Amino acid sequence: MLRACLLVLALLLAPFISLAAEGSRTPMPVIEKATAGTTCVADPATMRRTHMDLLKHQRNDTVRGGVRTGASSLKACINCHASQQTHSVVQAETNFCVSCHSYAAVQIDCFECHSSKPAGAAHTAAAPAVQTVGAK
Ligand code: HEC
Ligand code: HEC
Numbered sequence: 001m002l003r004a005c006l007l008v009l010a011l012l013l014a015p016f017i018s019l020a021a022e023g024s025r026t027p028m029p030v031i032e033k034a035t036a037g038t039t040c041v042a043d044p045a046t047m048r049r050t051h052m053d054l055l056k057h058q059r060n061d062t063v064r065g066g067v068r069t070g071a072s073s074l075k076a077c078i079n080c081h082a083s084q085q086t087h088s089v090v091q092a093e094t095n096f097c098v099s100c101h102s103y104a105a106v107q108i109d110c111f112e113c114h115s116s117k118p119a120g121a122a123h124t125a126a127a128p129a130v131q132t133v134g135a136k
């Protein structure tokens with residue numbers, strides 16, 4: 001019985017131990033620069049900590065309250081933070097929303113519905129089949 005428990009414990013801990021070992025070797029994520037000459041909706045340190053709350057708050061205002069004028073619009077994030085190369089925030093591993101998230105093992109489903117590209121760039125040839133909310 002004890003042996004079985006230890007085995008289960010070892011199996012449960014294995015991924016964390018190897019992750020911890022990897023952590024020391026993995027470089028910090030490189031975060032792509034936003035459009036030059038712009039300022040974020042809050043200072044970068046605040047954004048790093050609270051962007052998820054801002055986004056969820058704005059979503060609730062829009063979806064439940066019909067308010068579409070808030071500062072923390074997801075479309076606005078993408079306009080400023082899309083990559084110069086892919087014109088997306090999630091297409092390449094280095095793109096803005098992915099760089100940190102894959103480092104922090106955060107998964108978001110936002111781009112199953114929302115376009116990951118600024119409106120003007122949504123129909124370039126290399127674009128993946130992303131559905132733009134409201135484009136129907
Ligand atoms: C008007 C342009 C603009 C908008 C809109 C904007 N940002 Fe930013 N954001 C910036 C700039 C400029 C910085 C500073 C760092 C840089 O130059 O890339 C920044 C920084 C950040 C950072 C910190 C990055 C780091 O280097 O640690 C996060 C996170 C962030 N923004 C998320 C968001 C999110 C989420 C939204 C939408 C709610 C958003 N931003 C909207 C321009 C913008
Ligand atoms: C199942 C589809 C779906 C998913 C998944 C989804 N959304 Fe939305 N979202 C919508 C729809 C529909 C609206 C309403 C658009 C409108 O009426 O303008 C909306 C509106 C928003 C708005 C307000 C409009 C804007 O551009 O600012 C924000 C912010 C937002 N969503 C953020 C998110 C975030 C963050 C995620 C991921 C955590 C997410 N959404 C996932 C469908 C979705």
Ligand code: HEC
Binds near residue numbers: 051052098104107110
């Ligand atoms: C500076 C690094 C960084 C950048 C850049 C970044 N995120 Fe995040 N994001 C995080 C971290 C770290 C978390 C997890 C925070 C936590 O769990 O407390 C997170 C969490 C989230 C969540 C909440 C996920 C959940 O399960 O509740 C959403 C939504 C989100 N980010 C959206 C975005 C979007 C959209 C972008 C691109 C516009 C973006 N983030 C860019 C670091 C970043």
